[in-house]
Amino acid sequence: MDALSQMLALIPVSGRLDVRCQFGVPWRIEEPVTAYCDIRYHVLLTGAARVEDGLGPAQLLRPGDIVLFPGGAPHTLHDGSGLPPVPATVDTAGHVAVVSSGPDGTGTDLLCGRFRVPAAAQPLLLQHLPARLVVRSAVQDIDGRDGAQVLAAGSRLSRLIGLMREEAHEQGPGSEALLNHLSAALFGLALRLASLTDAPPPGLLALARASPLRPAVEAMLAQPGDDWSLRALAARCNMSRATFIRHFTVACGASPSVFLLGIRMAMACRQLVDTRLSIAAIGEQVGYRSDAAFQRAFKKHLGVTPARWRADARAAQSSAAGG
Structure with a gap:
């Protein structure tokens, strides 16, 4: 068994999709410090977003990008306009809450949730992952020894994100449980793709590489x-x-x-x-x-x-x- 598989087996991380956000410009999400056992994640489906967390320069997200915060740092996602956000409405009628703003609420589409790390694994996992991790599923043609692996991993991650998007939109029978299971799979696939990049951050990802x-x-x-x-x-x-x-x-x-x-x-x-x-x-x-x-x-x-x-x-x- 390879190192990443062994690590994921040792650390049974669960997932939860909390909310789908559909925003028109301008918009802003403020996330406070999270519990030590939670890793917040955001998946950008459409539009663009900027991430700020005080841990480094602001980072631009493109459709298909996932950003994780293993250290629980407070962070902000916004459209980059610098304008005050339009007031949002919350629809809790379905299995997944939908937050929307703007004239049609379709400019930017995000899935926001969390990965739950069991107490047994928190020191091992959270101390050996970066405080902010951006994984780009929309992998372009690349060269290098692992080019085919990277493209395959990116393709699988993109397909999983597409499935999560469909479930979050349709909200059929069992969608809440399915979305949580898909969130857990999202964690493993995101780490796999991150570990295959040319320069993974020091820690578990670099060791896997x-x-x-x-x-x-x-x-x-x-x-x-x-x-x-x-x-x-x-x-x-x-x-x-x-x-x-x-x-x-x-x-x-x-x-x-x-x-x-x-x-x-x-x-x-x-x-x-x-x-x-x-x-x-x-x-x-x-x-x-x-x-x-x-x-x-x-x-x-x-x-x-x-x-x-x-x-x-x-x-x-x-x-x-x-x-």
Whole structure:
């Protein structure tokens, strides 16, 4: 299994489409800081939009573009005119709310929603994705070693966006659930396409792209409980220890040890919720030879003991099921 597939299997992200926006000029969307577990996304179907978030220069979006905010940063999308937005109306009659403004509300069409990251995977995922990620599904003819793969990934993402647009427009039986499932697929396809670009941002996307590092990354994801030394990981990549550390740190933005710790903690969190294994047994599964060492590492990484994390996570599950 490749690194991105392993990561998506370890991190079962769900999706939700919140609203469809149909705007005439001028328009503006203001999004506040979001919860740590949520990654806001916006898909531009038609028209144009500018994104501002204080994280870098404003960015122009074209039809077929998706923008994600893994860090939960407040952000603004607007038409770029600088004019006060026209007051919008909200139609909540269907499964998906529709916000519209302007004379016909058809100049710019957006789908806005969120990806929900399970608590177990938040540190691993959110620390290794950029604070703002723009993915362009309308891929033009490109050269390079992965040109065919990029074009195929862009085509699949475009078709998924088209299906989401149809479901959001027709709102037939089951549309709400289908749109949420399609949103989850949108996350995986967007990350795939982003990882195939010539210069993916440091973190998970660059690691998925970095062929020389792939054997080590896939080994850590497949067998996080093994006693991995830097020398053993470097050997899998046919590199010296120093060269491996240098290349890995540049690609990931963190050391191999930090990345492995994130994988181990994400797996431990899932085991704490999904199984009745003892804390010591879970610690051993993710590479700790003593319960005390696992307890210390877990609390340092997540701020609470494994027992407290298990109790809180199960209480949250029960509350969500009851609500």
